[in-house]
Amino acid sequence: KEIPLKYGATNDGKRQDPAMQKFRDNRLGAFIHWGLYAIPGGEWNGKVYGGAAEWLKSWAKVPADEWLKLMDQWNPTKFDAKKWAKMAKEMGAKYVKITTKHHEGFCLWPSKYSKYTVANTPYKKDVLGEMVKAYNDEGIDVHFYFSVMDWSHPDYRYSIKSEEDSIAFSRFLEFTDNQLKELATRYPTVKDFWFDGTWDASIKKNGWWTAHAEQMLKEMLPGVTINSRLRADDNGKRHFDSNGRLMGDYESGYERRLPDPVKDLKVTQWDWEACMTIPENQWGYHKDWSLSYVKTPIEVIDRIVHAVSMGGNMVVNFGPQADGDFRPEEKALATAIGKWMHRYGEAVYACDYAGFDKQDWGYYTRGKNGEVYMIVFNQPYSERLVVKTPKGISVEKAALLGTGEEMNVVETARNEYNISIPEKSPDEPYVIRLKVRAAKGTKGIYR
Numbered sequence: 001k002e003i004p005l006k007y008g009a010t011n012d013g014k015r016q017d018p019a020m021q022k023f024r025d026n027r028l029g030a031f032i033h034w035g036l037y038a039i040p041g042g043e044w045n046g047k048v049y050g051g052a053a054e055w056l057k058s059w060a061k062v063p064a065d066e067w068l069k070l071m072d073q074w075n076p077t078k079f080d081a082k083k084w085a086k087m088a089k090e091m092g093a094k095y096v097k098i099t100t101k102h103h104e105g106f107c108l109w110p111s112k113y114s115k116y117t118v119a120n121t122p123y124k125k126d127v128l129g130e131m132v133k134a135y136n137d138e139g140i141d142v143h144f145y146f147s148v149m150d151w152s153h154p155d156y157r158y159s160i161k162s163e164e165d166s167i168a169f170s171r172f173l174e175f176t177d178n179q180l181k182e183l184a185t186r187y188p189t190v191k192d193f194w195f196d197g198t199w200d201a202s203i204k205k206n207g208w209w210t211a212h213a214e215q216m217l218k219e220m221l222p223g224v225t226i227n228s229r230l231r232a233d234d235n236g237k238r239h240f241d242s243n244g245r246l247m248g249d250y251e252s253g254y255e256r257r258l259p260d261p262v263k264d265l266k267v268t269q270w271d272w273e274a275c276m277t278i279p280e281n282q283w284g285y286h287k288d289w290s291l292s293y294v295k296t297p298i299e300v301i302d303r304i305v306h307a308v309s310m311g312g313n314m315v316v317n318f319g320p321q322a323d324g325d326f327r328p329e330e331k332a333l334a335t336a337i338g339k340w341m342h343r344y345g346e347a348v349y350a351c352d353y354a355g356f357d358k359q360d361w362g363y364y365t366r367g368k369n370g371e372v373y374m375i376v377f378n379q380p381y382s383e384r385l386v387v388k389t390p391k392g393i394s395v396e397k398a399a400l401l402g403t404g405e406e407m408n409v410v411e412t413a414r415n416e417y418n419i420s421i422p423e424k425s426p427d428e429p430y431v432i433r434l435k436v437r438a439a440k441g442t443k444g445i446y447r
């Protein structure tokens with residue numbers, strides 16, 4: 001039985017309008033986490049903290065006014081938005097999500113509603129505006145990350161325990177509305193808002209505001225997408241409302257983790273976007289990456305393909321240095337991902353869940369014209385790639401992307417095939433494109 005809600009989900013099922021199609025077809029994004037936290041890079045008063053560098057203020061228990069003095073050192077002399085855009089283009093990222101304001105409250109744009117902005121630093125310039133223009137000029141969509149929780153603002157509250165709290169938090173929500181309207185007005189080419197810092201009781205108690213913020217942005221920017229993490233319903237339920245319906249336009253709970261390709265197939269019913277760090281848990285720049293495991297390019301590509309194989313997007317994180325340049329490891333990673341995407345992107349961009357059972361050798365994706373891709377990460381000693389097709393689907397042909405080499409397709413049982421591995425084994429994860437046929441009357445396995 002439906003629970004009546006005033007601030008629950010607005011759309012039922014996946015949005016099918018062109019703006020959402022573009023969001024979905026983009027598939028691969030890059031995150032830019034850049035703020036005052038890049039200056040200390042995880043170290044405070046001579047002590048290096050292993051936790052996430054953008055949370056250093058919290059780990060080192062630094063009072064807001066002391067933390068915000070870092071503004072006097074904000075002077076990214078090596079910042080060159082055109083170079084940043086070239087790097088994203090080379091990586092094959094179709095969109096970039098930029099931290100307009102992280103929990104610390106420092107704004108990368110000259111907001112008139114706060115004094116903690118780039119305008120009041122030695123550098124002065126609107127770095128957000130320069131990034132938006134440079135990425136858009138490269139044909140790359142720009143998405144805005146926005147933290148509702150704001151450690152710089154005296155009216156922020158974690159919970160509402162008094163009338164005073166309530167009055168202060170109302171002022172805070174008005175301040176937040178003003179900043180969101182300012183962002184939408186100054187940068188109207190923005191395609192998405194990815195809200196963070198929305199887990200506190202104060203927000204859960206104000207589900208109405210989260211619904212209002214989504215509606216306000218959608219009225220100002222037709223087509224804009226909004227992540228589920230913004231949203232709390234009438235009862236404080238987050239992401240999915242009290243009737244189990246996804247709020248916002250895509251689920252945004254997969255942060256540094258991914259749904260299981262066998263047990264979590266429910267996620268194929270809605271749009272979703274995952275995001276990931278290269279070290280175990282560093283979004284902002286940290287000076288010492290030796291403190292945790294740093295993923296290799298293939299481990300990153302595996303996660304990108306894993307997400308797409310289940311109908312999701314993947315956003316790979318970069319944490320620029322305080323000087324406006326990127327660390328060598330991140331430049332090398334962007335290049336390596338780009339090389340692979342240049343060769344095999346056909347199996348990623350505008351692809352979706354294929355509806356085939358997961359196999360050990362890797363992942364399946366499906367293209368818009370019904371072709372099915374096998375992305376092989378694990379070469380079997382049997383030298384045969386097992387394919388089990390859904391009822392009524394048969395495999396006609398198999399060819400290696402790139403060389404076009406035809407693979408042998410041997411039917412081994414009903415709806416089961418062995419696909420041969422390439423003559424010369426590529427020394428990287430590779431893609432086989434399958435031509436499949438649906439027997440007459442096969443109900444659409446594709447959603």
Ligand SMILES: C[C@@H]1N[C@@H](c2cn(-c3ccccc3)nn2)[C@H](O)[C@@H]1O
Binds near residue numbers: 052196
């Ligand atoms: C996208 C990522 N989300 C931010 C984050 C995650 N968390 C968090 C908070 C409580 C539990 C687990 C994770 N707090 N802040 C990180 O700082 C980064 O911006």
